[in-house]
Amino acid sequence: MIRHITPWRVVLAGLLLGVGALVLAVLVELRGAPLDTEGPPLTVTPQLVERGAYLARAGNCMACHTERGGATYAGGRAVPTPFGAVISTNLTPHKATGIGRWSAAGFWRALHHGQSQDGRLLYPAFPYNHTTLVTREDSDALFAFLLDQPAVEQASRPHALRFPYNTQAALALWRALYFKPGVFQPEPTQSAEWNRGAYLTRGLAHCAACHAERDALGGSSEAQAFRGGLMPAQDWYAPSLRSASEGGVASWDTQQVVALLKTGVAEGASVMGPMADVVLHGTQHLNDADLRAMAVYLQALPQQAPKPVDVQTADPQQMVRGEKLYAQQCAQCHGDNGQGAAGVYPRLAGNRAVTLETPHNVVQAILGGGFAPATAGHPRPYGMPPYRTLLTDKEVAAVASFVRQSWGNQAPAVSGLAVQRLR
Template identity: 50%
Template sequence: MKLFILRVGCVLLLLLLALSAWLFVTHRNPDLDQPAVPVADVQQQIRQGAYLARIGNCMSCHTARGGAHYAGGRAIPTPFGNIYASNLTPDHETGIGNWNEDDFWRAMHDGRSKDGRLLYPAFPYPNYTHVSRADSDALFAYLQTLPPVSQENRTHELRAPYNNRLLLYAWRALYFRPGTFVADDKQSFAWNRGAYLTQGLGHCAACHSPRTMWGGVTEKAALSGGLIPSLNWYAPALNSGDASLGQWETEDIVAFLQHGVTDTRSVTGPMAEVVANSLQHMKQDDLTSIATYLKSLPATKSVSPSERLRPDEKQAIIASGARLYEHHCASCHQSSGVGVASIYPALAGNGAVTADPAVNPIRLVLHGGFAPSTQGNPRPYGMPPFGQNMTDEEIAAVVTYIRNAWGNQASAVSAHDVNQHRSQEGL
């Protein structure tokens, strides 16, 4: 019986692959026929491309630690294995020196390499497909000015069957629809600019969305928050829940993106790298446009997990956590949980503290963390690690306390929850 089910499953998979391949071949994407945009000022195009590379944070992924900028080799961890970023320098043998604008547009817009191979979506072409042809050409023009670096692209380390690119036909049929950004004529210029940057080069949905078991993001779930695969940090929802950016002032969102800190919040984890390498370099108008767009996203009621403890058990943990908080945390975050403006973030009323799952506060108490160093906040204050001198039970108690003090309301954290993250350090 098991053998029969296995055979039926294999046949269905083959049929799905065949159907996906047929759709891919017969339903050609007409946007690929868009010609290169004539440019009057090449130097201005290159400057624009350099700015767009900052917005897309391209260098961060395409630069290995200690390696040459944009020469690739950095491992992008996924649940299916490691994807290695490619060499984007204009080296003719190992980079993109023998590409043209059309080849680059095909990769950005349709997720295909120069030789026609389907690219793995660790390269976020499901987002980059929204980038305009003019911006794609500008980005390519800038990359062509980089010093060429001869560095072979590393072979991806994916487990079977995910190392078979034929499966990408099925994945694309489920999760990818190529198409450039279309402005909403009912919205303002700033709103449309913010939507274009958020949905396209900013690729915010790549982290701030839940993913299916196959690593896909559905349009309905985009920007609703999710656990970043393999990094085990939670990227909060940008369109829902008590932490909705719709409740923030526009200038606070801009400051948060540009400096990594506001009077009551600070950035840590993977987002700190994004702020340091990308967002702090963006133009004020573009940051304001992103804030305008994010504030407009409709809030939806988040569903909190059911409490696993009896009320008396939870109260006992909270009481224990309160004592630990006064001993370890109150000197910075204050007994009232209000923190110190622009130095130590407030915990009271902080949606990042009460969000479910409670991954981020657990990891910060265990391993500590720093906000990024930016022009507006060059010497950020940090959070020291407490994992070396507090047990799993103690950390669970203090995190449960801050999630339920000063008007906060959230589920309790268990010692098991803490233990899951004890061995996971850094990003």
């Protein structure tokens, strides 16, 4: 006799199976990956250290693991997240407070599995969901470079995370949902140059750590990679690298992309905000072959269709006010018609950073100023002063709305409330 199974029972059974699978995955994460201690000890040579130094710059490791004004790689920097601050650790070879007692296998496990030498699960502010792609050979080179640094005695401060995000159980749940270890596998249908660019961009350079949308738990997926997103706790928007209207470079000349990564400026483009730090401490130090490989990979990203944007027209009085402020504060550099000055001041007419659907970046530039990185190819860039103390919220909104809706620009108007929230 066949019994009819009611739909709610099917749903309940599915939920129970799903919860059971998730609990099992969490338990596996808490147990952790074994520490592979097989193989000969790491032999540190000058060549290996030099290679590791290059890879450390590719990953911009110093940016997070160096406190402002502190010793290089000694940690102590607070990395803001929506769940509290994660404090970076000491990567110098100090035996008590750094990684002096670590093994090459332990360092590899940190990069590949996101676990510390003692087996603790690491927080994904350390981007192990990207560094998991790094090869063991490159991991060993990075480790050799860090062992060659001056040992600095600086104990790691505890993280400032709220409950329950400060627990290993919560972290294990996050990993079960969002993390899967895996070394980079070359794509046989692509060129060696494309594969090198994919390895750097998706791995050590961890570009998608910023250029991807994240959910309420701070997680993302491969499908969201390079599609752009708001940077957690920083109030900057990392534009989509899959969209010509945001940050996509598919239609650019490859050398133009290389120039932007190497110098911070290119024909019709420049970097600022968090991306300026990436160029300053990271990409400007890479060789042209690797920069070209990254450019080739980024240009080959599948492009998404432009999203329809509901352009809310600014109030006429707001536009009048914004035009007056622009003439007083901005036109001297950016031009009466937003044309800028080639190689000196960026144009605002047709500028993708200005016409993004979200006003975060243009408002942040007005409040905090705009500063391109000083690079070997562009050693003395001009900067834009901050107007945080000079303009009110409504004035910032007015001038932002004016530049977003003038000279052919079409982007939603900005409200004083939106500026207040970003301020």
